[in-house]
Amino acid sequence: MSAPGEEQEFDFDFLFEFNQSDDLGGGGREHYNYASSNLTTSLPVGMVNSSLPAPCHGLQSCNPAISIIPSTSHSSGYGGNNDSGASGYYLSPNMRPNGIPALESPRIEITPYLGMHQSNNQFFHDADIEEAIPNSKRVPATATLNLPNVDAYRDPTCLSPASSLSSRSCNSEASSFESNYSYPYTSPQTSPWQSPCVSPKTTDAEEGYQRGMVACTLLTSPRHSPSTSPRTSVTEENWLGAHNSRPSSPCNKRKYSLNGRQASYSPHHSPTLSPQGSPRVSVTDETWLGNTNQYTSSAIVAAINALTTDSTIDLNDGIPIKSRKTAIDHTPSLALKMEPAGDDLGTTSPAADLTPEEFSGFQHIRKGNFCDQYLSVPQHPYQWAKPKNMPPTSYMSPTLPALDWQLPSHSGPYELRLEVQPKSHHRAHYETEGSRGAVKASAGGHPIVQLHGYLESEPLTVQLFIGTADDRLLRPHAFYQVHRITGKTVSTTSHETILSNTKVLEIPLLPENNMRAIIDCAGILKLRNSDIELRKGETDIGRKNTRVRLVFRVHIPQPNGRTLSLQVSSNPIECSQRSAQELPLVEKQSIDSFPVIGGKKMVLSGHNFLQDSKVMFVEKAPDGHHVWEMEAKTDKEMFKPNTLVVEIPSFRNPRITSPVQVNFYVCNGKRKRSQFQIFTYLPANVPIIKTEPSDDYEPAQTCGPLNQGLSPLSKPYYSQQIVMPPDPGSCLVAGFTSYQQRNTVMSSSPTSSPKLHDLSPSAYSKCIMNPGHSQLGLQQPPGGIPTLQEVPRSIVVHPSSPDQSSHIMLQPQVSQHLSSSCSLGYQQTLYPNSPSSPVPSVTQDSTYLQSCSPTRSSVMGQQQHQPPKVQRNDPPTNQPLSLPELHEDSNHNLTPIPVTIKREPEELDQLYLDDVNEIIRNDLSCTNV
DNA sequence: TATCTGGAAATATCA
DNA sequence: CTTGATATTTCCAGA
Numbered sequence: 023m024s025a026p027g028e029e030q031e032f033d034f035d036f037l038f039e040f041n042q043s044d045d046l047g048g049g050g051r052e053h054y055n056y057a058s059s060n061l062t063t064s065l066p067v068g069m070v071n072s073s074l075p076a077p078c079h080g081l082q083s084c085n086p087a088i089s090i091i092p093s094t095s096h097s098s099g100y101g102g103n104n105d106s107g108a109s110g111y112y113l114s115p116n117m118r119p120n121g122i123p124a125l126e127s128p129r130i131e132i133t134p135y136l137g138m139h140q141s142n143n144q145f146f147h148d149a150d151i152e153e154a155i156p157n158s159k160r161v162p163a164t165a166t167l168n169l170p171n172v173d174a175y176r177d178p179t180c181l182s183p184a185s186s187l188s189s190r191s192c193n194s195e196a197s198s199f200e201s202n203y204s205y206p207y208t209s210p211q212t213s214p215w216q217s218p219c220v221s222p223k224t225t226d227a228e229e230g231y232q233r234g235m236v237a238c239t240l241l242t243s244p245r246h247s248p249s250t251s252p253r254t255s256v257t258e259e260n261w262l263g264a265h266n267s268r269p270s271s272p273c274n275k276r277k278y279s280l281n282g283r284q285a286s287y288s289p290h291h292s293p294t295l296s297p298q299g300s301p302r303v304s305v306t307d308e309t310w311l312g313n314t315n316q317y318t319s320s321a322i323v324a325a326i327n328a329l330t331t332d333s334t335i336d337l338n339d340g341i342p343i344k345s346r347k348t349a350i351d352h353t354p355s356l357a358l359k360m361e362p363a364g365d366d367l368g369t370t371s372p373a374a375d376l377t378p379e380e381f382s383g384f385q386h387i388r389k390g391n392f393c394d395q396y397l398s399v400p401q402h403p404y405q406w407a408k409p410k411n412m413p414p415t416s417y418m419s420p421t422l423p424a425l426d427w428q429l430p431s432h433s434g435p436y437e438l439r440l441e442v443q444p445k446s447h448h449r450a451h452y453e454t455e456g457s458r459g460a461v462k463a464s465a466g467g468h469p470i471v472q473l474h475g476y477l478e479s480e481p482l483t484v485q486l487f488i489g490t491a492d493d494r495l496l497r498p499h500a501f502y503q504v505h506r507i508t509g510k511t512v513s514t515t516s517h518e519t520i521l522s523n524t525k526v527l528e529i530p531l532l533p534e535n536n537m538r539a540i541i542d543c544a545g546i547l548k549l550r551n552s553d554i555e556l557r558k559g560e561t562d563i564g565r566k567n568t569r570v571r572l573v574f575r576v577h578i579p580q581p582n583g584r585t586l587s588l589q590v591s592s593n594p595i596e597c598s599q600r601s602a603q604e605l606p607l608v609e610k611q612s613i614d615s616f617p618v619i620g621g622k623k624m625v626l627s628g629h630n631f632l633q634d635s636k637v638m639f640v641e642k643a644p645d646g647h648h649v650w651e652m653e654a655k656t657d658k659e660m661f662k663p664n665t666l667v668v669e670i671p672s673f674r675n676p677r678i679t680s681p682v683q684v685n686f687y688v689c690n691g692k693r694k695r696s697q698f699q700i701f702t703y704l705p706a707n708v709p710i711i712k713t714e715p716s717d718d719y720e721p722a723q724t725c726g727p728l729n730q731g732l733s734p735l736s737k738p739y740y741s742q743q744i745v746m747p748p749d750p751g752s753c754l755v756a757g758f759t760s761y762q763q764r765n766t767v768m769s770s771s772p773t774s775s776p777k778l779h780d781l782s783p784s785a786y787s788k789c790i791m792n793p794g795h796s797q798l799g800l801q802q803p804p805g806g807i808p809t810l811q812e813v814p815r816s817i818v819v820h821p822s823s824p825d826q827s828s829h830i831m832l833q834p835q836v837s838q839h840l841s842s843s844c845s846l847g848y849q850q851t852l853y854p855n856s857p858s859s860p861v862p863s864v865t866q867d868s869t870y871l872q873s874c875s876p877t878r879s880s881v882m883g884q885q886q887h888q889p890p891k892v893q894r895n896d897p898p899t900n901q902p903l904s905l906p907e908l909h910e911d912s913n914h915n916l917t918p919i920p921v922t923i924k925r926e927p928e929e930l931d932q933l934y935l936d937d938v939n940e941i942i943r944n945d946l947s948c949t950n951v
Numbered sequence: 952t953a954t955c956t957g958g959a960a961a962t963a964t965c966a
Numbered sequence: 967c968t969t970g971a972t973a974t975t976t977c978c979a980g981a
Contacts, residue, residue, distance in 0.1 A: 449956080454976060459955055509954080551974070552963095565964075565973065599958085600973065693972070 422577055422587060425487060425524050426497035429575065429589035435475035438484075438576050438588040441538070442470040446607050446629060450502055450548035450570075450597035460507045460542050461572065461595065464609075469544075469592060471574045473537035482576055484539055486516075486527040488546060489573035490562075491594035496573060498524035500554050501564045502597060504572075505545035516543040531576060546570065546597055568598035569697075594697075606630045606688035606696040613670070615681065615702035620672035623657070625665060626699075632690050633661045637668040639686040639701065650674045654686065673703040680705065 423429060431438050444461045451458040463469055471484055488502040503525040506518045516529045527544055531537045551564025572592040577585045593609070596602045612625040626637070641650035652674070657667035666688060673682065685698035 451955095452975060456954060456956090458957095511954095548975085568973095598973080 422521075422575075422585070425489075425521055425526070425573075426495070428495055429587050431588055431590040432475075433586055433588060436578055436586065436588055437474040438574060438590045439472055439474060440469060440572075440574065440590050440592055441472050442467065443593050444469040444541075444572055444595055446593065446609055447596045447602040448546055449599045449602060450546040451505070452548050452550070457505060457507060457545050460512065460545050468540050468542040469572060470538060470540050471531075471590065472539070473531055473576050473578075473588070476531075476533075476537050476578060479533050480579075481533060482531040482537065482578060483528045484531050485575040485577075486529060486541065486544055487521075487524050487573050487575075489571045489591055491569040491571045492567070496571065496591055498522070498573075499570050500560055500562045501549050501551060501567060502570045503547045503549065505547040507543045507545045512543045514540050514543045541572070544572065546595070548597060566601075568601050569594045569596055571595065602629075604630060604690070605694055606632075606635055606690050608688055608696050608699050611699060611701070614700065615704050616670050617706050618673035618676045618678055618682075618703045619706060620670040620703075622670045624668050624670050624701075626668060626688065627665055628688070628696070629664060630690065631661065631663055631666040631688060633658055634690075635661075635666060636689045637666065637686055638689055639671050639684055640698070641674070641682070641684040650684070670701070676706060678703060678705050 442463045442465075445464045448461045449458050460468060473482065473484070476482070486504055488499045488504045489496045490499045504518075504527045505525075506516055506527055508516075514529055516527045519526050519528055525547075529539050529541065529543065531539055549564075554560055554562075555564055571594055573589060574591070575587060575589045577587045580586050596605065596607060606628060607630060608626050608628040610627040612627075613622065616622050616624075635656065637654040637656055639650075639652045639654055640648050643649045650673075652671040654671045655669040657669070660667035668686075673684070675682075682703045684701050684703060686701050687698050688696040
């Protein structure tokens with residue numbers, strides 16, 4: 023403990039420094055100016071300073087919030103999670119979890135505050151600002167968010183390790199990166215550092231973009247532009263941090279490792295992390311479960327907090343601090359640029375920053391809870407510096423939806439689509455390495471994003487950041503940052519900014535290019551696990567958390583002055599050299615559903631398949647336990663490194679009356695398993711197969727088009743979904759409702775149904791529960807839907823938590839689903855994350871809100887309500903379009919009424935022909951099982 | 952020369 | 967506490 027305290031102190035110092043820097047930030051202000059045009063104005067100006075400040079500012083005010091946080095009792099709710107809980111509060115705001123992280127290290131705390139403040143402030147104020155700003159397309163709208171709620175959602179779980187972490191790390195990095203620009207959105211904070219550090223490099227082109235983009239962001243920053251060079255600078259910074267390297271790591275790692283596992287206790291972390299990597303689903307599952315519960319309570323608390331205090335949000339931002347290098351590097355820079363942020367922050371943040379004392383207080387509190395887990399980590403003075411960055415984050419939030427908010431991919435006439443998906447593998451580079459280039463498309467070339475339905479003549483900007491690819495809600499990845507690539511080979515201009523500790527690449531979307539952008543300027547930077555984990559706020563574990571997604575966002579100005587924010591995420595990208603070389607990866611499956619009889623050959627497309635690869639089908643109980651496991655026969659003759667032909671095993675219960683979702687994965691050995699893929703068993707009679715075709719054929723590409731495209735199969739759904747959902751105004755105020763509607767719509771259209779709502783608790787819980795799923799699920803479910811599906815899988819219910827959490831969480835999820843259904847989001851949404859990060863979801867929702875923002879609160883309510891419905895309705899994860907009926911089965915395969923063979927559709931007939939025998943087999947197998 | 956990469960050694964962490 | 971298996975991070979070297 024003492025140690026922590028010490029650290030805290032340090033932090034404070036740093037903080038102060040930061041603040042000062044912020045003040046200095048006068049320069050920073052300039053940055054704001056940029057932003058000003060759009061973003062800035064919205065946020066900052068009025069909002070930020072005045073409004074935000076007020077709340078936040080006063081740290082005091084903030085403090086209260088802070089205090090709250092502690093009180094949050096997260097702990098109580100979360101128990102160990104408490105931390106998270108606290109964080110959650112913080113998080114809830116924009117900050118996410120990250121903010122929470124603040125726990126241990128001073129930095130964190132600091133950041134959070136800032137962030138919190140900002141975020142909170144932003145939200146509230148934003149609306150106001152927006153009105154004023156109307157012009158700024160982006161900014162304005164964003165404002166609307168109602169953070170409070172959001173916060174609640176995220177809460178604890180959300181904490182956002184990722185975000186915060188990433189941000190932190192990012193920050194440091196960022197500083198190097200970019201810098202600067204970030205202002206626009208966010209915050210000054212970011213910029214400050216960045217700029218300072220930055221320097222350098224801006225590319226002309228970039229500048230140009232920025233300018234062009236300007237509208238969008240204002241990035242301005244030509245000056246900063248220099249910053250562009252980020253990497254280098256970053257590296258350097260990093261070097262400084264050099265310390266960074268390992269020293270810290272050890273401690274950190276261990277800790278988190280603990281976290282991860284223990285995580286179960288502390289929901290946040292573990293859930294995600296563990297799941298992914300490890301095969302040991304069971305463990306994870308458990309964890310998840312635990313988490314869910316926690317979430318619930320935490321979520322609630324968070325929500326309350328949010329409501330009560332805006333400031334809390336800010337806290338989140340502060341959280342991230344971490345990066346040693348960064349800190350140092352940034353610090354200097356901060357002073358310079360901070361100003362802008364500083365203003366916002368400064369006024370706000372400074373205060374917000376919290377006095378050291380305050381911080382310490384928080385820290386202590388947290389520490390009490392979290393600290394134990396995290397505290398151990400020795401902090402490096404350097405690192406502390408980063409905290410400063412935090413502020414920026416907050417800024418961002420004000421205007422635009424926080425990065426951890428789940429947003430729809432389409433709304434009304436608009437649809438943001440990822441026309442070309444990135445390759446499933448991309449080796450990220452460390453700061454100690456040179457760039458490893460831009461993310462490429464599987465078929466060569468680069469990912470392509472396009473905004474459909476936008477007929478205006480004004481160019482927009484697409485934001486790109488690295489998001490998580492786990493079961494939980496989509497959020498900035500704590501261990502990976504987008505890396506701006508420049509050079510002769512890069513045709514797309516881009517500009518880096520930092521939002522909430524997360525590096526964001528801004529790329530112009532020009533009408534002359536049909537609002538289409540080729541993403542050849544985005545690389546992926548890997549931050550050392552030790553650096554990030556150290557952060558107090560961080561809940562996520564870096565180990566085996568090597569999967570990411572590219573997340574694209576566009577903010578479309580609306581006539582009413584609001585801004586419509588759409589988001590699409592890519593298929594998961596494996597960033598680990600080793601994992602990419604050894605872990606089997608299923609990119610596509612020719613069939614996503616088949617009668618229980620089984621027997622049909624399913625072609626899996628992917629990577630790293632071995633002749634002796636095994637394909638295991640698994641049915642999980644709500645609690646994550648494997649109710650049924652069956653090794654599918656593989657066709658060794660047909661084997662190829664990229665293709666695996668498996669015979670669908672008959673389901674254990676041939677009598678299911680409704681579709682049952684199960685999972686399957688490819689296993690190359692002990693710890694070499696692919697993520698869980700989703701497969702649905704249909705009642706013997708049902709003629710469902712239809713969907714298959716599309717799936718089969720659709721390659722990753724399909725996915726691409728849709729957004730997620732995780733799985734081919736999913737795509738179809740997506741398309742459907744997409745079409746269906748589009749609710750024009752939905753995004754806006756109505757936001758939530760719209761979502762609901764969408765959801766319903768979606769569900770219906772898809773087929774499945776209805777039950778998207780199921781997402782709710784159970785789903786969440788499930789998601790959470792099943793660590794493994796998460797990834798798999800995500801992927802599998804091809805579109806957003808997939809997620810849903812996943813949920814179903816897990817199905818189950820975790821009773822307890824769901825409800826409460828559900829309110830908060832669910833909503834988010836729901837919304838997400840809805841939205842996501844449209845776009846990428848789903849995965850995220852659905853996820854379990856919600857549990858973990860209800861808040862995030864909330865935030866996301868808020869995005870919609872943005873337009874609606876004012877109503878957010880109302881919205882929130884709506885969402886909440888809805889969610890519940892959903893939950894109840896469709897616990898089953900089925901929601902995913904795919905399987906309407908599934909739940910039932912899944913939940914209780916048992917019963918199905920004696921098969922109703924009556925209807926045998928044509929397809930069925932065929933199936934039967936082939937499978938009659940199989941059916942018999944199945945029966946046998948079932949018995950065996 | 953500066954990058955971009957692929958590979959793999961050196962470390963760390965886990966079991 | 968040691969050891970083997972894994973996972974992460976740092977280095978090297980070729981293109």
